[in-house]
């Protein structure tokens with residue numbers, strides 16, 4: 001019984017790590033061959049390298065259409081140009097499209113000045129401004145200048161906040177490695193949960209609140225480390 005489960009899991013891993021798992025998805029199968037077009041914002045090769053591809057998320061998740069038919073007309077039904085207001089990839093519709101899955105990030109983003117600007121005048125950033133359409137960039141604090149100053153001054157406070165978030169992550173990685181030595185393991189789990197929450201809160205761009213929350217957590221982590229030494 002155990003043996004069968006093990007063989008089963010190996011087969012599953014193999015299926016998902018090979019392109020055969022995508023054989024039934026017509027977007028992937030057909031676009032694999034479409035490498036020439038200059039109109040393509042990104043193509044199969046870009047997608048293939050992306051985190052979304054590795055998590056089993058195909059073209060249709062963001063573009064719509066019908067991935068269960070190989071007839072190009074039927075498959076492209078609902079796949080609209082990024083210039084079309086009704087397209088899921090029209091710049092003002094981007095947050096909703098990405099937010100289908102990134103629910104918390106969307107919820108926080110909707111509280112921000114950025115979102116209001118995007119809705120009202122179209123002048124705020126959307127998810128692509130900072131992540132790219134294949135979400136291949138997670139900005140580090142050292143990269144903020146370039147992106148944020150497209151529209152305003154040097155984001156000094158934001159860069160500090162992001163650097164705090166990074167310090168939390170680094171401290172937690174160290175704690176995680178030594179987890180066996182600590183008695184109160186639940187506390188470490190709680191720290192991770194609070195870190196994830198802060199990451200998502202970033203998208204409200206309430207930098208003051210974010211900074212306070214981050215400092216608080218970092219302080220508690222340091223105290224925990226000291227107490228348990």
Ligand code: HEC
Pocket residue numbers: 026027028030031034037038039040059060063064065066067069070071072075076079080081082
């Ligand atoms: C049978 C082949 C085939 C299938 C199936 C297919 N495509 Fe395409 N697709 C193409 C070709 C060819 C083009 C035109 C490329 C060009 O502009 O030169 C295209 C264009 C596109 C474009 C650009 C449209 C535009 O207006 O600029 C998008 C986006 C797209 N496909 C997404 C998808 C998605 C999502 C699916 C699955 C639901 C899909 N395709 C299924 C062949 C296919």
Ligand code: HEC
Pocket residue numbers: 027028031039040041042043044047052057058059060061062063080081082083089094128133134135
């Ligand atoms: C995570 C979401 C996501 C996935 C997955 C994705 N795309 Fe896109 N795609 C976008 C976004 C967003 C844009 C618009 C980019 C912009 O406006 O800068 C875009 C633009 C395009 C364009 C240019 C069309 C236009 O109207 O501007 C083509 C063609 C395209 N994608 C094809 C594909 C194909 C083929 C796949 C799968 C192999 C795929 N995309 C997977 C989000 C995605």
Ligand code: HEC
Pocket residue numbers: 051052055057061062094097098099100101102127128131132133135136137138
């Ligand atoms: C169908 C669901 C789905 C859609 C639509 C989607 N994503 Fe994702 N995205 C995921 C999953 C699953 C991951 C893998 C990490 C995870 O589990 O959170 C991911 C990862 C990411 C990451 C990297 C996170 C990290 O920790 O490395 C970013 C950034 C991201 N997505 C942004 C976007 C953007 C921007 C869009 C819209 C253009 C988008 N996503 C659309 C499901 C989705």
Ligand code: HEC
Pocket residue numbers: 094095096098099102105106109114125126127128129130131138139140162165166199200202203
């Ligand atoms: C103005 C820039 C900016 C915009 C707009 C933006 N993000 Fe982010 N995003 C970031 C930065 C910076 C990080 C890294 C935060 C960190 O280190 O934890 C991040 C992290 C992420 C992550 C990974 C961490 C996590 O929360 O799990 C995801 C997923 C993500 N963003 C999705 C989105 C989505 C979806 C949208 C649109 C609704 C969006 N982002 C809009 C800058 C932005």
Ligand code: HEC
Pocket residue numbers: 113114117123124125126129130144147148149150151152155158205206207
């Ligand atoms: C596409 C343009 C654009 C980009 C890119 C952009 N912003 Fe903004 N942002 C604005 C505008 C416009 C305002 C409102 C006017 C102002 O305060 O300058 C704003 C306001 C803000 C505010 C004030 C929010 C409040 O509640 O008052 C913060 C903080 C902020 N941005 C942070 C960032 C950070 C950090 C980045 C980079 C990761 C960034 N912005 C990238 C356009 C942008």
